[in-house]
Amino acid sequence: QSALTQPPSVSGSPGQSVTISCTGTSSDFLNYNRVSWYQQPPGTAPKLMIYEVSYRPSGVPDRFSGSKSGNTASLTISGLQAEDEADYYCSSYTPNSTVFGGGTKLTVL
């Protein structure tokens, strides 16, 4: 059982916005700004999309944004595009481990 809970699936139409939540079951996991988000299209390796809650690596479109409130982190994708269809994983870094959420499948309708 993951210590980070994500909804199994979300969906949206092109141009719309969707938000994926990531809730920690322990305050340790989301107590610090060490949350990352990864995108994984089918059959590929994960790709870092957001680090330290809300920062985008170079090359990631600004349609992707992250935030955190209390024990819940969120990834918002605005202006949905067909290419955004993928699995998304949150993760939290701790001094002794990294924990992944269970993943959320984003379907672009």
Place this chain on the structure above:
Amino acid sequence: QVQLQESGPGLVKPSQTLSLTCIVSGASISSRSYYWSWIRQPAGKGLEWIGRVYPSANTDYNPSLKSRVTILVDTSKNHFSLKLSSVTAADTAVYFCAGYGDVYSYRSLDVWGKGTTVTVSS
């Protein structure tokens, strides 16, 4: 640009030891630019963090796997390795190697290999 490539047997018999290697190019494995990690993903399921190794060769492991896992660094070959003992069918998965970059304060996995499929079966 740092690139990672996993290699190793695609088929391992139950009770044996799974051994994989991650070849690092574009960076020295002994530099402090990266910490190195292994992650796995059973078919149709989510990501599971296995562990990480530091340039000092110190390690952190997933508590659920700790008794069976060893991650080592080989600076002479610029690669790091994963050994998982006493495997069962539950260890069948795609195994990824990845790196935590100093650009991201070593807290995010910003470089990944393509993954290699390991099946545990007799």
